[in-house]
Amino acid sequence: MLDIRWIRENPQALVEALVKRSWSPADAQSTVEDIIARDEARRAHLGRLQEAQERRNSASKEIGKALSMKDAELAEKLKAEVAEIKSFIQGGEAEERRLDEALEGALAVMPNVPLEDVPVGKDEHDNVEVHKIGKIATRPNWVKEHFEIGEALGLMDFERAAKLSGSRFTILQGQLARLERALGQFMLDLHTTEHGYMEVQPPLLVRDEVLYGTGQLPKFEEDLFFTPHGESRLGLIPTAEVSLTNLVREEIVGHDKLPLRLTALTPCFRSEAGSAGRDTRGMLRQHQFYKVELVSITDQENSLAEHERMTQCAEEVLKRLELPFRTVALCTGDMGFGARKTYDIEVWLPGQNAYREISSCSVCGDFQARRMNARYKDREGRGNLFVHTLNGSGVAVGRALIAVIENYQNEDGSVTIPEALKPYMGGLERIESK
Template sequence: MLDIKWIRENPQALIDALKKRGHSAESAQSTVEDVIARDEARREHVSRLQEAQERRNAASKEIGKALGAKDSALAEKLKAEIGEIKGFIQNGEAQARTLDKALIDALAVLPNVPFDDVPIGADEKDNVEIRQVGTVKPRPNWVKEHYEIGEALGLMDFERAAKLSGSRFTVLKGQIARLERAIGQFMLDLHTTEHGYIEVQPPLLVRDEVLFGTNQLPKFEEDLFFVPHGEARLGLIPTAEVPLTNLVREEILAAEQLPLRYTALTPCFRSEAGSAGRDTRGMLRQHQFYKVELVSITDQESSVAEHERMTQCAEEVLKRLELPFRTVVLCTGDMGFGARKTYDIEVWLPGQNAYREISSCSVCGDFQARRMDARYRKADEKGTRFVHTLNGSGTAVGRALIAVLENYQNEDGSVTIPEVLRPYMGGLAKIERA
């Protein structure tokens, strides 16, 4: 959530930011004017409410003086005035809450402001590649896509998954199921033993306010799955970013505690609303998948450097797996709602003859912290500051499985196990059809 004080003082900066994100000039102007108008209405009402409270207090003292002076007429007049003021205050406090909610609702749907160095563009075609790692080999004519490999091995079953749950689900069996588990364990071990992240096993069901804190609500409600919970509901996490980031919600941390770095391997659940017709074959876009998430909580001065560090941690996974990849910086039109800057890591999939996203690492500034009321205090300062939050995939386990299957496939239909994963596979060097 953006700072309303900053918006009041920098309306044109927000208008320019919205235009960079694809809003028309007219839409950006009206959006900012609406937010400022709501803020002015709230501030004006709160000011009148405070004046009324001050007058009530002053009139109460005047009643005492009037009674002391035996001026009963004045005392009665003042009592009548206080009665009117009390009625105004009672109604005014309810109206203040309504005005507060109206402002928060308007702020909640405003996207974050991109950094100045983020390339301006409309969609993924305007993203900018910053590096390539690994060699993309010539594509033999026998190369298959991951689902063809998995089905031929008898270890990937989409037909039975559809009987169980419908489309966009997969049943993995045997050594491919073990390979997916091995990839997740390898990632966790790397991030916890070498990169300094603390492993967390968080809840998979969270409250609405937690989803609001990491900006899934209200904007992306249709992408979520919910289950009833008493008179309320709980949401299935679309990513472990949600519970990991919210670990610091409504807290004031000491600056010395920062940075906090968390990682988790969890199932993730997404309805994939708006993805009809996209990646309908295979495992690329699923309702349920595993992902290793990276989350950092930092002070204001460290978040940009932490973004580079997090991206390098995610890249290291692909380097150890010896998978070719490239890293791109997303343009303003392709960047996520809560991000100020995002790097996407795209792994090479020879079956598709294309790079596909496997990790997205974003720095959010204090955007999420304001929604969570997460702060920190420096030892030499009286006040508090909002923490800065970052999140990234370290990486998506299912997509890493796809990349391993496609890059390590052999002409005879077998799949060689990457060296780094063999200890997790009991020393197995190759997956072959039984």
């Protein structure tokens, strides 16, 4: 959530930021004007309430003086005034809550402001490549996509999965199931033993206020799955970012505890609303998938350096697996709702003859912290500041499985096991059809 004081002082800067995010100038201008009008109405009402409270206090003192002077008529007149003010204050407090909710509702759907060095553009075609790692081999004519390989091995079953759950689900069996498990374990071991992240096993079902804290609600409700829980509901996490980041909600963290670096391997659940017709074959876009998530909680001075570090940690996974990839800086129009800057890591898939996203690493500044009321003590221990939050995939396990299958496929349909995964596969050299 954006700071209303910053908006109040920099309305044109917010308009320009929204235009960079592909809003029309007219919509950006009217939206900012609406927020400022809501803020002014709230502040004016608070001013009237404060004046009324001050007058009630002074009138109450005047009643005492009038009684001491035995001026019953004045005392009764003042009592009537106090009663009228009290009624106004009671109604005014309800109006204050309404104005607070109206302003917060408008702020809740406002995206974050991009950093100055984020490339300006409309969509993925305007993203800027940072670097490429790994050599792309000449594509032989026998190369297949992952689902063709998996089905031919008899270890990837979409038809039975559809009978169980519908579209966008997959059943993995045998050595492919083990390979997916090996990938997740390998990533966790790398991030915890070499990159300094602490492993967490968080809840997969969370409350609405937790989803609000990281920005999934209210704007992206249709992308989520919910289950009834008593008189309310719980949401299935679309990413472990939700649970991990909210570990500091409504807390004040000591400066000496920062940065907090957290990682988790969890199932993730997404309705994929609006993705009809996209990646309908295979495992690229699923309702349920595994992902290793990286989350950092930092102070304000170090969040940008932490962003670079987190991206390098995610890249190291692909380097160890010897998978070709490239890293791109997302443009303003392609960047996520809560991000100030994002790097996407795209792995090479020879079956598609294309790079596809496998990790997205974002720095959010204090945007999520304001929604969670998550703060830290400054270095002197006197004041409290909002933490800065970062999140990234380290990496998407299902997409890593796809990348291994396609990059390590052989002409006979078998799949060679990458060196980094052999210890997790019991020394198995390749997966072959039974």
